[in-house]
Amino acid sequence: MPKAQETVLEIDLKALQHNFEYLKSKFKSETKFLAVVKAFAYGSDAVEIANYLQNLDVDYFAVAYINEGITLRNAGITKPILVLHPQAVNFKKLIKHCLEPSLYNAKILNEFIEIASAEKQTNYPVHLKFNTGLNRLGFGENDVDFIASKLKETEAIKVKSIFSHLAASEDLDEKIFTKNQIKNFETIAGNFTKCIGYRPMFHICNTSGVLNYPEAHFDMVRSGIGLYGFGNSEKENKNFKPIxxxxxxxxxxxxxxxxxxxxxxxxxxxxxxxxxxxxxxxxxxxxxxxxxxxxxxxxxxxxxxxxxxxxxxxxxxxxxxxxxxxxxxxxxxxxxxxxxxxxxxxxxxxxxxxxxxxxxxxxxxxxx
Missing domain, CATH: 2.40.37.10 (Lyase, Ornithine Decarboxylase; Chain A, domain 1)
Known part of the structure; x- marks a missing residue:
């Protein structure tokens, strides 16, 4: 490695590839891989990281905010991009750049349907976030009927995935809590699928979920910190390479x-x-x-x-x-x-x- 002559953050893309391949070895080949590249790809460089992962044939990307997704689109990223915490003021820009929103409450769902309809969209892909215990963002299990009724009233959107977020998947002392989250998610996803008449993708696992809960890999898994070289435990850190x-x-x-x-x-x-x-x-x-x-x-x-x-x-x-x-x-x-x-x-x-x-x-x- 070259010696520094100034302050510099050196990014090892081969280490990134190693982490990507290690994570992929933990789940079935048909399971999709969503790479989380929010926050400037965890402080590295979202464009460089996303381009490299796109060449490795990652299936999906996720960012926190719409402008992060626009930056990737402008840099030539063509894979689907999930926006985890979109704000309604930017929905028109989201649609213009073919980004896919996470919808997490009645207000944001209604606002997106209204704008997608005004923009003459049909079956625009959206993702529904359900809260199973993190208590941060997400619909509750009692919202299933309401969401299904809203979907029946419009052709502007179509549900691409249903997902949730594990609160303590790295902490094996919280295994009962995590397993209950997974069980609740399966119940919600099953009920929702019956209500809407088709099956979207299901996903709940973050990096530690991928490593510790193989039964919950479902259709897609998400990884952020693992890609950048950390396994959230002393044991797993040995299998990753900080990039x-x-x-x-x-x-x-x-x-x-x-x-x-x-x-x-x-x-x-x-x-x-x-x-x-x-x-x-x-x-x-x-x-x-x-x-x-x-x-x-x-x-x-x-x-x-x-x-x-x-x-x-x-x-x-x-x-x-x-x-x-x-x-x-x-x-x-x-x-x-x-x-x-x-x-x-x-x-x-x-x-x-x-x-x-x-x-x-x-x-x-x-x-x-």
């Missing part, structure tokens, strides 16, 4: 005397002589202030260097007292050894948060 390595360099080295402070508000005061390195990355790049004051760390020449003082907007300072290094040397913020999950744990958060927070001002490079 992103965040690198930077040492801009300057300082010698700090006993009693001197480092950084804003003089939060860190040295009780002995030490050496620090200043790095060109900060909270505007996605390294939040919660990683400061010795919680977070970077790796320099194979050794951990704790972050000193408050994280600045564009810089962090790290302790290199016992590390043999010089200005210009490469620094690994996270990667394949000390992963984003390892760094996230120092601030009591999760890998999702740190990787999706990497600013788009950080240069992306790709290993193919």
């Amino acid at each position: 992103g390595t965040l690198k930077t360099i040492i801009s300057q080295i300082h010698e700090i005397k006993k009693g001197e402070s480092v950084g804003y508000n003089r939060v860190f005061k040295s009780d002995a002589f030490l050496k620090t390195a200043t790095l060109p990355i900060g909270h505007a790049d996605g390294i939040g202030r919660q990683y400061g004051n010795g919680k977070g760390f970077v790796t320099i020449n194979g050794q951990k260097a704790p972050i000193l003082g408050n994280v600045c907007m564009d810089m962090i300072m790290v302790n290199i007292t016992n590390i043999d290094c010089k200005e210009g040397d490469e620094v690994i913020v996270f990667g394949t050894n000390n992963t984003a999950e390892n760094l996230a744990e120092t601030a009591k958060t999760i890998s999702y948060e740190i990787i999706t927070a990497i600013s788009q001002r950080v240069k992306r490079t790709y290993l193919k």
